Amino acid sequence: MTNNIYFIANWKMFGSTSLLNSLNKLINLSKLKKYKNSKIIYFPPFTLIKDFIKKFNKSKISVGAQNCHHVQDYGSFTGSISPKMLKDLGCKYVILGHSENRNDGESDLDVNKKIISALNKNLKIVFCIGETLKEKRKKLTHSVFKKQINRGLKGVKNYRNVLVAYEPVWSIGTGVIPKSKELEINVSKIRKLLSKRTKYKLPILYGGSVSSKNINSLKNISGINGFLVGSASQNSKKFIDIIKKTIN
Numbered sequence: 001m002t003n004n005i006y007f008i009a010n011w012k013m014f015g016s017t018s019l020l021n022s023l024n025k026l027i028n029l030s031k032l033k034k035y036k037n038s039k040i041i042y043f044p045p046f047t048l049i050k051d052f053i054k055k056f057n058k059s060k061i062s063v064g065a066q067n068c069h070h071v072q073d074y075g076s077f078t079g080s081i082s083p084k085m086l087k088d089l090g091c092k093y094v095i096l097g098h099s100e101n102r103n104d105g106e107s108d109l110d111v112n113k114k115i116i117s118a119l120n121k122n123l124k125i126v127f128c129i130g131e132t133l134k135e136k137r138k139k140l141t142h143s144v145f146k147k148q149i150n151r152g153l154k155g156v157k158n159y160r161n162v163l164v165a166y167e168p169v170w171s172i173g174t175g176v177i178p179k180s181k182e183l184e185i186n187v188s189k190i191r192k193l194l195s196k197r198t199k200y201k202l203p204i205l206y207g208g209s210v211s212s213k214n215i216n217s218l219k220n221i222s223g224i225n226g227f228l229v230g231s232a233s234q235n236s237k238k239f240i241d242i243i244k245k246t247i248n
């Protein structure tokens with residue numbers, strides 16, 4: 001386990017080359033000694049990955065993709081991008097199992113196949129899990145964790161490149177975050193489930209409406225090793241604010 005604190009910027013289907021200059025501020029921040037344990041990783045849409053990699057070339061900021069196909073190398077899959085292609089591009093990470101893709105029909109089995117392929121290609125994966133509002137109301141949250149973790153990570157042997165992001169679906173894009181106690185209990189449950197699979201202490205991140213307004217309370221939740229930030233990460237000033245408040 002490292003003492004790294006992860007700050008993930010998930011730009012989703014947003015962004016254009018005109019925003020590249022706004023990243024200079026992040027590059028400057030990442031060079032400061034104070035933030036040496038802060039791991040900043042950008043996940044732009046596929047079309048911007050190459051520009052981001054070039055932009056962050058001489059900095060410690062990494063770049064990842066928001067999804068990939070489950071076939072490792074090449075195949076007749078129109079519109080898809082493979083783990084090999086991402087690796088060749090210079091990507092270090094890939095987000096898998098995001099609820100927006102699960103909601104589009106991606107099953108636990110699909111996520112598992114992608115995880116195995118991405119890990120085989122030496123990509124680090126950000127494995128997203130989390131319950132819907134309906135599941136939460138039915139008190140199924142912990143059984144959802146169990147199902148998603150056991151199915152998603154089936155067959156994974158080496159956990160060194162696995163990060164887990166807990167993202168309650170009802171919290172994504174809504175401005176609503178879990179109560180501190182509830183979040184602490186859920187993160188600890190996830191930690192327990194993961195510890196049954198590996199001795200390696202995986203980073204667990206929280207995602208869902210993280211903002212510069214709620215970060216002061218979120219950063220105090222024990223067991224969380226960083227944040228997956230969606231909409232607030234598209235604005236460099238807001239993203240920097242989140243990082244600064246967490247580290248200060």
Ligand code: PGA
Pocket residue numbers: 010167171172173174207208209210228229230231232
């Ligand atoms: P949000 O998105 O911060 O806009 O809620 C988080 C995510 O979906 O990764």
